[in-house]
Amino acid sequence: xxxxxxSGVAGALALSAAVTLFAQTPTPSAGAQAPSGNAQVxxxxxSPAQMRLLPKALDNTPDIKFEVVKDFMKLxxxxxxxxxxxIATNSKGHVFVNTCAQQTRNFEFDQNGNFVREIGKDLYGxxxxxxIRVDAxxxxxxxxxxxxxxxxxxxxxxxxxxxxxRIGFPYNGMEPPVKEMNPAPPYIFNRxxxxxxxxxxxxFVADGYGNSRIAKYDKNxxxxxxxxxRGSGPGQFxxxxxxxxxxxxxxxxxxxxxxxxxxxxxxLNYKTVYDHVGAPWSLCITTGPHQYLYTSNSNPDNQDxxxxxxxxxxxxxxxxxxxxxxxxxxxxxQGQFSTVHGIDCRAENVILVSEIVEWRMQKLILHPTAAQxxx
Amino acid sequence: MxxxxxxxxxxxxxxxxxxxxxxQQRELSFDSAGDFLSMPADLHLGEVAGVATTSSGNLxxxxxGGGPNATIGAARIHIxxxxxxxxxxxxGKFQRExxxxxxxxxxxxxxxxxxIRVDPxxxxxxxxxxxxMVVKFDQSGRILLTLGRRLEAVGxxxxxxxFGRASGPPGSGVPGDNFNQPTxxxxxxxxxxFVSDGYGNARVAKFDKNxxxxxxxxxTGTEPGQFNIPHSIAVDARGSVYVxxxxxxxxxxxxxxxxxxxxxxxxxxxRAICISPGAHQFLYSSNSNPTEDPFxxxxxxxxxxxxxxxxxxxxxxKQFKEFGMVNGMDCRDPNTLFVAxxxxxxxxxLSLK
Numbered sequence: 001x002x003x004x005x006x007s008g009v010a011g012a013l014a015l016s017a018a019v020t021l022f023a024q025t026p027t028p029s030a031g032a033q034a035p036s037g038n039a040q041v042x043x044x045x046x047s048p049a050q051m052r053l054l055p056k057a058l059d060n061t062p063d064i065k066f067e068v069v070k071d072f073m074k075l076x077x078x079x080x081x082x083x084x085x086x087i088a089t090n091s092k093g094h095v096f097v098n099t100c101a102q103q104t105r106n107f108e109f110d111q112n113g114n115f116v117r118e119i120g121k122d123l124y125g126x127x128x129x130x131x132i133r134v135d136a137x138x139x140x141x142x143x144x145x146x147x148x149x150x151x152x153x154x155x156x157x158x159x160x161x162x163x164x165x166r167i168g169f170p171y172n173g174m175e176p177p178v179k180e181m182n183p184a185p186p187y188i189f190n191r192x193x194x195x196x197x198x199x200x201x202x203x204f205v206a207d208g209y210g211n212s213r214i215a216k217y218d219k220n221x222x223x224x225x226x227x228x229x230r231g232s233g234p235g236q237f238x239x240x241x242x243x244x245x246x247x248x249x250x251x252x253x254x255x256x257x258x259x260x261x262x263x264x265x266x267x268l269n270y271k272t273v274y275d276h277v278g279a280p281w282s283l284c285i286t287t288g289p290h291q292y293l294y295t296s297n298s299n300p301d302n303q304d305x306x307x308x309x310x311x312x313x314x315x316x317x318x319x320x321x322x323x324x325x326x327x328x329x330x331x332x333x334q335g336q337f338s339t340v341h342g343i344d345c346r347a348e349n350v351i352l353v354s355e356i357v358e359w360r361m362q363k364l365i366l367h368p369t370a371a372q373x374x375x
Numbered sequence: 376m377x378x379x380x381x382x383x384x385x386x387x388x389x390x391x392x393x394x395x396x397x398x399q400q401r402e403l404s405f406d407s408a409g410d411f412l413s414m415p416a417d418l419h420l421g422e423v424a425g426v427a428t429t430s431s432g433n434l435x436x437x438x439x440g441g442g443p444n445a446t447i448g449a450a451r452i453h454i455x456x457x458x459x460x461x462x463x464x465x466x467g468k469f470q471r472e473x474x475x476x477x478x479x480x481x482x483x484x485x486x487x488x489x490x491i492r493v494d495p496x497x498x499x500x501x502x503x504x505x506x507x508m509v510v511k512f513d514q515s516g517r518i519l520l521t522l523g524r525r526l527e528a529v530g531x532x533x534x535x536x537x538f539g540r541a542s543g544p545p546g547s548g549v550p551g552d553n554f555n556q557p558t559x560x561x562x563x564x565x566x567x568x569f570v571s572d573g574y575g576n577a578r579v580a581k582f583d584k585n586x587x588x589x590x591x592x593x594x595t596g597t598e599p600g601q602f603n604i605p606h607s608i609a610v611d612a613r614g615s616v617y618v619x620x621x622x623x624x625x626x627x628x629x630x631x632x633x634x635x636x637x638x639x640x641x642x643x644x645x646r647a648i649c650i651s652p653g654a655h656q657f658l659y660s661s662n663s664n665p666t667e668d669p670f671x672x673x674x675x676x677x678x679x680x681x682x683x684x685x686x687x688x689x690x691x692x693k694q695f696k697e698f699g700m701v702n703g704m705d706c707r708d709p710n711t712l713f714v715a716x717x718x719x720x721x722x723x724x725l726s727l728k
Contacts, residue, residue: 120419
């Protein structure tokens with residue numbers, strides 16, 4: 001497998017190294033499109049909007065060295081990725097991608113990126129993609145923002161449980177959820193965004209664009225409780241866009257529009273907030289005895305916006321919020337990020353991302369120093 | 376669509392009421408065959424609207440699938456191909472899809488699955504809520520009769536979307552086969568056809584076996600002979616007509632000409648009913664859970680035709696032996712129930728002991 005190594009040294013050195021590297025590829029604008037963190041931002045050069053979004057941790061966080069597995073994703077003829085929305089791996093290393101194509105589709109790849117099959121072809125619950133996760137038993141869970149549903153497939157790819165209900169046409173007794181309800185109805189989602197599980201199999205749903213809550217269900221789908229309302233106060237969300245659960249059962253909810261990660265205990269009591277790592281578009285927590293939290297401060301969808309200067313990197317953190325390192329810059333080339341919307345970190349130093357702007361997934365191998373959690 | 380919010384509220388409240396009566400009913404012992412349908416790899420059930428058996432034990436399943444199914448017409452949204460009709464053999468092995476897997480090849484009426492029944496001659500009858508049609512297929516899958524007409528893709532601006540003009544009280548509809556979101560179909564021994572109609576209307580329409588309109592009865596309301604979402608219909612061997620008046624939490628019984636005879640209450644909000652054949656007929660009715668709570672109620676009642684409750688089966692939930700909004704039911708064999716679940720996306724085969 002041919003790989004490309006990107007220097008992780010911060011500052012001007014990183015910039016020049018990146019330019020040198022990208023110069024090997026005949027892309028005229030490569031140098032101009034390779035910002036590195038805040039290295040290109042002149043002092044005092046940020047607009048108020050940029051300043052507001054600038055992650056506090058950006059300045060003093062060292063880069064983590066990484067390489068990208070080039071051309072990892074291999075599709076058969078006449079199968080196309082659309083926008084790469086969600087990504088997850090199972091215990092065998094197979095990769096599952098949720099994509100917004102002409103229809104919402106879910107593809108399974110093997111550990112080498114070879115296409116294996118499609119999951120849930122023409123499914124009633126696929127209206128508008130928003131993510132995919134795989135649980136500890138290798139069940140595949142798809143989050144559909146359009147159908148307002150969370151759909152559980154067994155490892156064979158058959159539906160075994162659904163949460164929420166799609167609005168039918170004509171209406172099946174349900175009103176379109178045009179306004180936010182507080183508290184939200186226990187079993188009706190309003191544009192949900194993500195799902196996570198604790199070790200007991202309890203299900204945590206991030207809900208979402210329309211509601212502003214985390215809803216907890218037991219493993220059989222029975223509602224237990226919920227937490228959250230719209231706002232930027234303690235325990236509140238302003239677009240909860242991602243969710244992850246650690247081995248102790250603590251719940252991490254990414255509040256994207258106000259750049260916060262909120263931490264709750266397993267009973268959804270609010271504990272603390274991390275507000276120094278940008279907008280948490282996507283979260284994942286590694287497995288293993290020492291767990292790490294990755295969050296993607298993704299660059300916004302449109303190309304080369306001013307906000308790219310203060311976004312685009314993924315942060316690696318301890319579960320207590322201590323930032324260990326960061327990697328990645330906005331861009332369209334392999335090894336750069338074009339609006340990461342999904343992230344998987346089952347293997348601690350193997351990061352899989354799915355991206356909106358470039359219709360792809362990427363596999364990155366991290367080389368953290370000892371101070372960055374490396375071995 | 377203000378009526379839908381009203382109806383949902385009424386059904387929800389009614390279900391709570393019925394729940395308090397549960398303890399008085401005997402629980403019948405039963406088993407579920409679990410995941411007994413074998414499906415092709417790329418075929419997945421969605422919301423299952425109905426299930427029906429043929430005389431040889433084959434299963435017909437009408438359900439809501441996914442895929443691209445909406446286009447914008449000049450004046451209204453034009454949807455196509457969302458509903459699918461598939462057949463299994465008696466062991467649950469997939470046999471065929473009527474209309475095939477390509478949406479544009481499917482019968483014109485297949486828009487939003489509502490119900491399916493098989494008549495004594497093994498003809499297959501599909502009820503589609505969005506195309507507002509009842510379609511009769513022979514066993515080979517060819518169409519023999521259509522009732523109702525699907526809206527044109529391009530309509531007149533301001534059109535109510537119903538052919539003809541209503542002159543009677545609200546819900547009584549337009550005479551003939553002008554359905555407004557019909558829900559179910561049944562037949563008497565002479566082959567007369569009874570259609571419950573439905574979400575948009577609140578009536579029962581009767582046709583002769585050739586599809587000629589005979590009469591209709593009912594209007595929106597709570598009085599005897601009035602309906603609030605007549606959602607399911609069945610006819611016994613003597614020709615009496617049983618209508619699941621879901622929003623009013625009762626089953627109304629009429630004679631063959633539509634004259635009100637009696638009502639059965641205290642069985643929750645009947646969403647699906649069926650009557651078993653044979654010398655001693657039984658009536659089954661599902662008090663299906665509302666959308667808002669997948670764990671509320673859900674039990675199925677077994678009754679004598681006079682409404683005497685013999686026992687109840689199951690409850691709401693997501694496991695096997697639990698139900699997620701039973702919308703269709705088959706009881707050709709009174710001790711083997713097939714139930715179609717909207718919210719659990721499956722068919723269960725239940726063996727009553």
